[in-house]
Amino acid sequence: MEQSHIKKQINFIKNSLFEQxxxxxxxxxxxxxxxxxxxxxxxEIVTSFYSDSTRLIRNVENxxxxxxxxxxxxxxxxxxxxxxxxxxxxxxxxxxxTHFQECCKARNSQGCIRAFQxxxxxxxxxxxxxxxxxxxxxxx
Amino acid sequence: xxxxxxxxVSKQSMMPSSSCTSWKSTAGGGGSGGGGxxxxxxxxxxxxxxxxxxxxxxxxxxxxxxxxxNCNYEVTKCNRAEVAxxxxxxxxxxxxxxxxxxxxxxxxxxxxxxxxxxxxxxxVIMMSADDSKSVVMKGVTHGACDYLIxxxxxxxxxxxxxxxxxxxxxxWKDFEPSASADEQKPPEEPDYSSSANEGHNxxxxxRRKEEDDEAEERDDSSSLKKPRVVWSVELHQQxxxxxxxxxxxxxxxxxILELMNVPGLTRENVASHLQTFxxxxxxxxxxxxxxxxxxxxxxxxxxxxxxGFMGSPEAGYGxxxxxxxxxxxxxxxxxxxxxxxxxxxxxxxxxxLGRSTNSKSPISVPxxxxxxxxxxxxxxxxxxxxxxxxxxxxxxxxxxxLPGIPTNMEPKQFVNLHQSSQHSFNMNNQVLxxxxxxxxxxxxxPNQSQIKTQTQTPSQGLRQPVLSNEMLxxxxxxxxxxxxxxxxxxxxxxxxxxxxxxxHKTDPSNGYPLGGNLGISNITATSSTLQGDxxxxxxxxxxxxxxxxxxxxxxxQSGYRDWGLQDVGLTFDQxxxxxxxxxxxxxxxxxxxxxxxxxxxxxxxxxxRNGSNIGQPCNSYVGENPLRVKAENLHDGSSHNxxxxxxxxxxxxxxxxxxxxxxxxxxxxxxxxxxxxxxxGYALDNLPV
Numbered sequence: 024m025e026q027s028h029i030k031k032q033i034n035f036i037k038n039s040l041f042e043q044x045x046x047x048x049x050x051x052x053x054x055x056x057x058x059x060x061x062x063x064x065x066x067e068i069v070t071s072f073y074s075d076s077t078r079l080i081r082n083v084e085n086x087x088x089x090x091x092x093x094x095x096x097x098x099x100x101x102x103x104x105x106x107x108x109x110x111x112x113x114x115x116x117x118x119x120x121t122h123f124q125e126c127c128k129a130r131n132s133q134g135c136i137r138a139f140q141x142x143x144x145x146x147x148x149x150x151x152x153x154x155x156x157x158x159x160x161x162x163x
Numbered sequence: 164x165x166x167x168x169x170x171x172v173s174k175q176s177m178m179p180s181s182s183c184t185s186w187k188s189t190a191g192g193g194g195s196g197g198g199g200x201x202x203x204x205x206x207x208x209x210x211x212x213x214x215x216x217x218x219x220x221x222x223x224x225x226x227x228x229x230x231x232x233n234c235n236y237e238v239t240k241c242n243r244a245e246v247a248x249x250x251x252x253x254x255x256x257x258x259x260x261x262x263x264x265x266x267x268x269x270x271x272x273x274x275x276x277x278x279x280x281x282x283x284x285x286x287v288i289m290m291s292a293d294d295s296k297s298v299v300m301k302g303v304t305h306g307a308c309d310y311l312i313x314x315x316x317x318x319x320x321x322x323x324x325x326x327x328x329x330x331x332x333x334x335w336k337d338f339e340p341s342a343s344a345d346e347q348k349p350p351e352e353p354d355y356s357s358s359a360n361e362g363h364n365x366x367x368x369x370r371r372k373e374e375d376d377e378a379e380e381r382d383d384s385s386s387l388k389k390p391r392v393v394w395s396v397e398l399h400q401q402x403x404x405x406x407x408x409x410x411x412x413x414x415x416x417x418x419i420l421e422l423m424n425v426p427g428l429t430r431e432n433v434a435s436h437l438q439t440f441x442x443x444x445x446x447x448x449x450x451x452x453x454x455x456x457x458x459x460x461x462x463x464x465x466x467x468x469x470x471g472f473m474g475s476p477e478a479g480y481g482x483x484x485x486x487x488x489x490x491x492x493x494x495x496x497x498x499x500x501x502x503x504x505x506x507x508x509x510x511x512x513x514x515x516l517g518r519s520t521n522s523k524s525p526i527s528v529p530x531x532x533x534x535x536x537x538x539x540x541x542x543x544x545x546x547x548x549x550x551x552x553x554x555x556x557x558x559x560x561x562x563x564x565l566p567g568i569p570t571n572m573e574p575k576q577f578v579n580l581h582q583s584s585q586h587s588f589n590m591n592n593q594v595l596x597x598x599x600x601x602x603x604x605x606x607x608x609p610n611q612s613q614i615k616t617q618t619q620t621p622s623q624g625l626r627q628p629v630l631s632n633e634m635l636x637x638x639x640x641x642x643x644x645x646x647x648x649x650x651x652x653x654x655x656x657x658x659x660x661x662x663x664x665x666x667h668k669t670d671p672s673n674g675y676p677l678g679g680n681l682g683i684s685n686i687t688a689t690s691s692t693l694q695g696d697x698x699x700x701x702x703x704x705x706x707x708x709x710x711x712x713x714x715x716x717x718x719x720q721s722g723y724r725d726w727g728l729q730d731v732g733l734t735f736d737q738x739x740x741x742x743x744x745x746x747x748x749x750x751x752x753x754x755x756x757x758x759x760x761x762x763x764x765x766x767x768x769x770x771x772r773n774g775s776n777i778g779q780p781c782n783s784y785v786g787e788n789p790l791r792v793k794a795e796n797l798h799d800g801s802s803h804n805x806x807x808x809x810x811x812x813x814x815x816x817x818x819x820x821x822x823x824x825x826x827x828x829x830x831x832x833x834x835x836x837x838x839x840x841x842x843x844g845y846a847l848d849n850l851p852v
Contacts, residue, residue, distance in 0.1 A: 049314040056229045056317070064229060072222045102266055106292035107222045109314040 029162055036156050045149050050112030066157045072111050073150055079104050080143060087136060097135060098127040104142075115145040209324030210235040213257060217247040217275065218264040218290070223313065227262065230317040244270035251283050258285060259327045262311075262320075265291035265298065273305045280306045286326035290315055336434065394436055401425065402436060 040046045050065075057064040083100050086093060105120040119142035126134030214236045218224045224240050231238040239258070241247040244267050251258060261279055265272035276287045286308040291298060294312040302310040308326040311319050394402070405422035406414040416434035423433070 049316075052230075052314075052316055053226065056226070056233060058233075061229065068222060068225055071225055075221055099266070102292060103220060106264075106266075106313050107220050109292055110220070110223045110226050112314070
């Protein structure tokens with residue numbers, strides 16, 4: 024029961040993440056990759072993502088401090104960010120990256136900054152949720 | 164866990180070496196790892212596929228690695244392009260496929276793609292989060308086998324093995340004895356369905372050739388290394404003779420090999436040699452030409468072709484001949500002339516002429532063909548030729564090679580022709596000659612050389628070049644084309660030969676290696692006749708011959724059938740003769756047209772000078788004739804009609820190719836050429852008969 028209760032919880036959390044648009048189908052792909060040989064595969068991937076993306080975020084922050092903004096570089100960073108966040112299925116984060124890129128194309132500094140803030144927020148939110156998710160999964 | 168930065172190269176071997184091996188062997192030689200590779204356990208494939216993944220994003224890299232491993236592939240990952248390259252270089256045969264990200268900090272993914280393509284010729288799959296069309300297109304143009312959009316799903320990775328197989332298959336075509344070109348030829352190209360049979364093996368070889376253009380060069384490096392065969396003139400002649408004998412449709416490496424009966428020569432050697440004649444880019448050219456020719460032969464207006472042309476060529480024959488002529492012309496005119504080395508034309512002619520082995524007089528045969536192709540012969544000559552032509556029996560069958568070009572054309576005939584005219588159609592003779600194709604091409608005295616038919620008139624000579632030029636697919640590997648199309652321009656003639664510059668040019672524009680390989684002599688240089696157009700290849704309508712290969716329209720420029728006679732100017736002294744086409748364009752579909760008014764020797768289609776025969780073919784080429792050789796140009800004087808004569812060595816091939824192409828091209832108004840060629844009496848008189 025405990026186990027099934029936990030399982031239910033896990034599923035509940037996962038489903039809500041999907042429903043709320045935090046995660047997309049790619050996350051399921053990752054879960055499918057998880058097997059006995061790699062029982063914590065998804066968690067490993069997510070951990071890797073967050074460490075890498077933190078570095079990227081720092082780079083973007085630095086770039087945003089240099090005026091005039093180097094939109095090309097920012098666009099490039101966002102491209103990378105988009106690639107990795109989409110790889111783990113971080114849907115909302117990906118959407119914010121796209122917004123950022125659009126602002127870069129439009130050379131909209133304010134827009135970029137705003138989009139970046141949004142992105143950071145989504146990034147952090149997802150991190151929290153996934154951490155909770157993994158925690159419960161580990162307890163299973 | 165943190166994926167550190169820096170290089171990450173780890174190799175995970177999923178499959179036991181045996182399975183890898185077996186896969187490799189199945190694949191024909193993967194070489195590395197695995198070892199023996201003799202068992203080739205097919206059912207294990209694609210397990211053990213050795214994949215190299217390159218991506219600067221560690222998260223993606225991990226995911227990909229896991230996915231690939233789940234597909235039972237052997238994965239090596241790199242996060243730096245340079246590292247990946249060094250891996251590939253160190254272990255040339257260590258990988259089967261490479262997957263690379265587009266955006267990487269140390270090297271652009273496309274650059275890496277290029278490097279790999281050049282150095283290792285492995286299939287490369289690009290990936291990116293960027294799905295914009297421009298980037299995907301860039302991948303395509305840089306030669307990527309596939310382009311995956313991130314996030315990559317495992318399903319997308321499961322099928323990557325197809326790229327490996329495809330590539331190997333093409334390589335095998337050349338190498339594998341059993342997988343001879345003949346076998347693989349299911350006409351895959353939908354558009355050539357009609358000519359599927361004929362161009363069948365050509366198509367395959369062409370296709371393969373296209374893909375593996377470099378593969379051949381890489382043969383040495385690949386596991387299937389084969390000792391290179393030096394195609395001497397004699398050997399080439401044997402080869403061409405065999406091809407002629409078989410008919411272009413049936414000229415599969417296996418049979419060619421049998422006919423040649425050269426000890427030590429392997430099917431692969433033949434296959435790769437055969438491929439050299441296929442224009443790289445024009446793989447369809449032959450097909451088209453065939454179609455065109457077919458169509459022409461079918462629709463030949465009986466006797467339309469020419470009055471002189473063949474007298475009464477067996478209806479089919481005549482028509483075919485006309486086709487040939489037209490085709491060639493068209494080809495020449497199509498502007499590709501520039502590209503086609505004169506030799507190609509010569510070849511074509513030769514091929515066409517070759518048909519009539521029985522021709523009575525050596526000259527006659529070629530003449531006829533010539534006419535068809537180049538239609539520059541004068542009527543009288545045609546008659547002669549015709550007779551031969553007609554005699555040649557098999558028109559229909561030989562027509563394969565080139566419409567209008569008697570397939571039977573024996574080299575000798577070419578010789579004769581050659582003599583008669585002054586074609587020193589050296590132009591690409593080299594190609595032809597080298598090919599050894601019809602013996603005559605080479606030897607012939609400058610004028611006489613291949614263009615046997617040339618005797619008719621100088622225009623003939625021109626024709627040849629025209630053809631060749633035309634024929635040469637632009638840009639593509641035209642090796643074959645050059646040879647084929649080059650009406651055997653006697654290399655010897657170099658001097659006067661039509662300026663087939665077409666041939667020589669490895670035409671940068673088109674990309675067809677005009678005569679590149681063939682070493683076509685620069686005909687252009689020599690003869691002033693053709694007004695120097697030096698390089699026909701360029702679509703410069705040098706002499707009216709439009710370099711574009713219009714014949715095959717599709718290949719080159721959309722339907723530019725201009726047989727480029729214009730450019731033919733190459734050595735066509737007779738320029739005026741030949742180049743008529745240009746104007747005509749319309750009916751003949753371009754190629755023929757060049758021949759307009761009489762002069763045009765080539766105008767396969769358009770110009771009906773005589774009107775009669777040509778009518779039909781040109782459809783396809785109509786209009787295009789970029790090559791419309793301006794006949795006038797031809798008149799440059801240097802009558803190099805002889806050019807044509809020489810070519811015949813190659814003509815057979817050329818003819819074959821042309822024919823093939825023709826067929827595809829429907830509408831090549833080759834028919835007309837006949838009449839046009841030389842009928843109008845233009846320089847034909849000059850042709851040394």
